Amino acid sequence: MTAQANIPPIPPRLSATFDQSTLAEIRRAAATGIYDIRGAGAKRKLPHFDDLLFLGASISRYPLEGYREKCGTDVILGGRHARKPIRIKIPITITGMSFGSLSAQAKEALGRGASIVGTSTTTGDGGMTQEERGHSSLLVYQYLPSRYGMNPDDIRKADAIEVVVGQGAKPGGGGMLLGQKISARVAAMRVLPEGIDQRSACRHPDWTGPDDLEIKIHELREITDWEKPIYVKVGASRPYYDVALAVKAGADVVVVDGMQGGTAATQEVFIEHVGIPTLAAIRPAVQALQDLGMHRKVQLIISGGIRNGADVAKALALGADAVSIGTAAIAALGDNDPIYEAEYQALGTFAGAYDDWQDGRDPAGITTQDPALAARLDPVLGGRRLANYLSVLTLEAQTIARACGKSHVHNLEPEDLVALTVEAAAMAQVPLAGTNWIPGKRES
Amino acid sequence: MCGIVGLFLKDPKLEPALGALLAGMLFPLSERGPDSTGFAVYGNSRDGHSKLTLRGPVGTDFGALAAQITNRLGDVVPVVRRDTHAVVSVPNGQVNEARKILSTIAPEITIVGTGRRMELYKEVGLPSEVANRFELAGMAGTHAIGHTRMATESAVTIDGAHPYSTAPDQCLVHNGSLSNHNSVRRELIRDGITFSTENDTEVAAGYLTWRLRHGMDLNTALQATLKDLDGFYTFVVGTESGFGVLRDPIACKPAVMVETESYVAFGTEYRALVDLPDVEHGRVFEPEPAKVYFWELRH
């Protein structure tokens, strides 16, 4: 063997295409023969609200004084047809998450927190629990393809009904709950054998298409004597058409959930590769409402990756009436908190990365049915934490709105925004910062 | 998404009422189809002649147009005007010539359909408005199909409205949503079929036209759609002698039919059929999925 001392070493190189995660996933697939299932929303980097900035007041615009000059935050939802529209005090609601995917304690905490600040929570793909109705001053009842737990008594107890066509994590997919979370109570509510892996339908059993959705919405109104607002929720896919059709079908409120929207469990490929980013969905959704003359008459709620008051303000500036949070809400309750780091490590992950919510072994006691784990979450304390977080979101949004000279957060408009990237500028239809250029918009 | 209706008369005594009956079938489907309305009526024919249904901008002088065509063809071209549409009658051998003349002297005119017996009308608006504009209630014939439209992925324009003409005396209406129409459209364009919208139904109509052009009969062409078109669909096709119905294999979109001694009727909802004569004693049934149905006049 000749001496190799003079040959400079080539450092080993990882492929950008076949990176460590990809290779690990291939090995996992080869070992199990089944797709990877996990919770949470899309994790990859996507154009998002961080790519937008507000133009605060200076000489041409004047700000409102903080704390003294009012900046309103309330929203009325459902005025189009409902005899009893609902009024939320802040433009942030808690999105649908099922009892089953979450523990009863977590659902109770969400209800308590939302009620403290005067906003609504939403049931999920499993029906309404008594605790939930008891602890939530405003409760939106989801009407899903599976119809688990659906019954007229609960419909009559709800403050609004949300017809779910899909969600951002998996537009075109149905619910999923694995056997380890189908406890006796969950099984009883869903009329399923305990411990099995639940399969869910992805289409509603008795209607398909907006023409028949119109008849279904009419039926729900007749059952509830036209009292309650009817929402229609879609995963962000073709938002312009979907929002227009929801309006034509008679919806009072439309909810559009972007791909960053979380789920308790679905296939990883569904989460990361189906559906469009929240930022890309808002302007087309608003455009559809404007083209139909229904902006602000049919309310638009945006969800999927809302994290702070800046996100709230940006969604409103682009035309939404309110936003909804899921992942952020459970983070406020303690999901992925580093105090459980040792347990996350034992599960093969670390705090912040834990997303195997389908396993039901959540150390924070939130995405689990295990009584010992679930007991770790004190619903009263959790409710307080959520209320704190929602208050911060609201205060942050108000701060921004006041700085832009607005006496109500709904007066934020697209012209208050600029973009840092070409993608964000094109998606949000606002100019690149420091320029007049909006990609794709013809100069008039 | 939409409402579809079809009416095939077995009893000649009902022929003068065809238009009125069809109008009555369209009105209840307004909510599920508020954007535009269209229908095709198969009425009288004139030996050796074909009808061309024309559509023009508001204010078009169809009389003057017909006069110009008369001059160039050397044959008197009668014209019947209904609102933005008009039907002119030309000798069979001169249909292509008439098309050329029109595209030269009046490029803003669209030929919506041609045929010995078929007249085709469609406009943006609710069924009641559109039916009145075209005086549908006064039309007579042996059979007709109609459509009320809720636009899904294409714009609410007149070009997006159904029925779509696929061949002389043939047209198509559709309820549902195709999922591979963009790919099919690209193939058809390569083979010379032209399109003016992004509409999925226009692709289905183009597909049938293409199959028929290559010698397939309509029945076989409809069978072929089961293989080549993907998505959800209920098709009703009008032909010179009758109408056909086909539902996709999954058959999620509703479809109801009723047959009496006097007629066979199709509607997306039973509500479209309630005012038909003696409907309470008719046989009500639903067409099965993936099966081509046909009702034809026996000469």
Add this chain to the structure above:
Amino acid sequence: MTASVNARLFDLERESLRDLNAALHRIGPQATGHWRVLNPKGRHSVAVGLDANVTVEIEGHVGYYCAGMNKSATIIVHGNAGVGVAENMMSGMVHVKGDASQSAGATANGGLLVIDGSAAARCGISLKGADIVVKGSIGHMSAFMAQAGMLAVLGDTGEALGDSIYEARLFVRGKVGSLGSDCVEKKMRDQHRGALHALLKTAGVAGDVDVSDFRRYGSARQLYHFHVDNASAY
């Protein structure tokens, strides 16, 4: 509240559907009564969301979702029913004298749905505990994902019966077009014959047919836990 007897005639040519449903909803849970509804003419959502021990007889054909989410009431349709008759019913009885369209008894949790004629596709889809008796035949994809309850069919079934079925029990006297994913024929034992007989009795046909002419179908339970070897069934 004392029970009161209601006897009312509602003509939908003269009064609105909203007024009918509103009046029906005002009936207290203790009340009994007999209502007749004339001229439904294919209207949708007739007698939906009832919660009372009343009988409602509808003279004519109804559209979609007749008797939707019914509780306790007895609803008789002297005609055909459109899509989703008795959908999500909780209790009570719905009797369709004619035929029913698609998704009859969809996701119904309790009570009894009887169809004298035939039902179209997806009969008993997502069934959650109600019982359905169809004297005629049923269409394709019936009992899709049916979780609990019984479906008895005197006639034939279409393709893909009981696809992805959970624990609902199916009894068919005529021909089965084809079986769906994870749905298999199961042995008819005395307990099943007994349950079927009781069901047919409530539907008023126990004397007309022999329970031994029926075959039983249910879940093979192979899809209860995700497994790669079942991939083609998903």
